[in-house]
Amino acid sequence: MTAAQVAAAAPSELQAPPVSGNLVVAGVGGQGVILASNLISQVLLDAGYDVKKSEVHGMSQRGGTVVSHVRFGPEVHSVMLEPGSADWIVAFEWEEGLRALSYLKPDGVALVSTEQRIPPAAMLDHRERALAYPGLGDVPPGVVAVDTFAVAGDAAVGAPVVAQTVLLGALSTLLPFPSEAWQSAIGTWVPPKALTANLTAFERGRASGARVAAGESGVVAGVSPNGSAAHESRSSRAEAGGIATAPEGAVERLVPAVHIERSWCKGCDICVAVCPEKCLVLDKFDVAVFAHPQRCTGCGLCAWLCPDLAIDVGLVRDGGAGGRSS
């Protein structure tokens, strides 16, 4: 089947299918990047294209970057994309999406989830924001930010990974393949127990995709069937997951903190020497002080090795001081 035949088979309300194309799927480990690229490849293969797919997932088990390149056309020789050659980018994480933007063509479209997964390296400075996580205020051209949780609504309750299927729904409006082809590919690749939720998220994403196709930029949210209830559904998702919801505009986080009982500390220097991130110092009274909280990773070594039982390490609510401005 050639691309021309594909064009003949495509529904008339869709634009003519491309002869060839390049996609980048990006995200972090555990978000289903590989599954999504398999699914897209399945749709393309079913449409008669030659498809080649590559993936980079070395650190995925530790929440690291996962990138998959998908190329299709009459005949594809190389699996890798050159920078500036991607027609579409689908990114499941905000920063990973921005990182992949160098692959985008000038007239390409990047569908980027607003979901944040703060990597451990950025966590070291998460309170002072010295290593700033990119905000939503400056959405680059060509990028469509999709609040996947808001769009997915109750479909993602209990299974946040399902929310990313919304992006596939939005992508499906940019590609000239019928909805059935996508649903069939989802049925092939998604485990049966998650099928219904994924199909629901896909349909809601497809509905939101109308605005994507119209070239509307900015954050796409609340286009789900429950409309303005999108924010409430997000809150209920957070409650279902046992996470307290943050007030509007502030991102509340649990951050590690160290308490040092000054009257018990004898200034032996062990915690200062053992801390891998050098968070602790001795003050002029030879008492340990938690001087650099922004570096603390909560490893607990200081508490384990404190001979005076003076140290407690735990997670506390960051009072919004490091909250992301949106």
Add this chain to the structure above:
Amino acid sequence: MTLESLKKTPTKGPPPRGESPATAGGTTLPEPPPSAEKRLLRHGMMPHMLCPGCGHGIVFEAMLRALASRYEQLDDVAFVAGIGCSSRVVGYIDACTLHTTHGRPLTFATGLKLARPELKVVVVTGDGDGLSIGGNHLIHAARRNVDLTCVLFNNEIYGMTGGQLAPTTIPGAYTSTSPQGNAESPFDAARLVEAAGATYVARAQSYRTREFEDLFLRALDHKGFSFVEVMTDCTEYFGRTNRLGNGADLLFSQARVEPAIDADLAGRSTLKEVRSTPVRPVLEMGVLHESSRPTLEESMKLSGAGS
């Protein structure tokens, strides 16, 4: 601290927490809650009397952490201790504690266990207390296989009485009674107790607190005489007399047999290189011996034995 604030300090429960001195760029952080093991402390006794950087404190906290993971309150656990720095730590545990005469904690503990077999009895002793003055009691407690758990804090010196030579002091080490360097060979406490008939023998280090917690919990579960030797460091007498640096130097010297850790520690300018001075030989760690035979209570057919 003023006298007024001292009066307000409660004897039960952790000290009150005021405004956090921890600030970062002007932002004040909330305080984390006290760790679980803190509920097992006699807060009126704290802070404890151990010297800065003393390894006993680290082992003590690890012991409390292990106990906090197992017990809500220590009403059914009795701690028996003799005389010495190590034995002082039981005074800070909110449990049934018995501070006894020098070298005799195991005899008191044997009597306690036979009278109250339903109690979990833990003996905390040191190398001078348990191996020198109480050495005879140690081997006989092991021989009888009384259902006790004995934790021996081995810091290779008599810390409390002024840094005298102990039966575990390594050859060449300087102490207040060996100014020319120690000429004697030390005991291997774990092997001694194993030979005497203990049914669970383990050795741990104060540096590896998590491993000690596991070994200690296994010792608590074991039926019969269980013995855990912990290598700790005396900073004030052993460390200073032998010019081994401060508590951190001594603590990390335990880990320097491992090349990866050694390489990491070598980059820390605050730490002292302590390999030029006499240090412990590399010792086996972990469970050294485990077997099963009838305990003394079972042989005497005491009710409540084996609980």
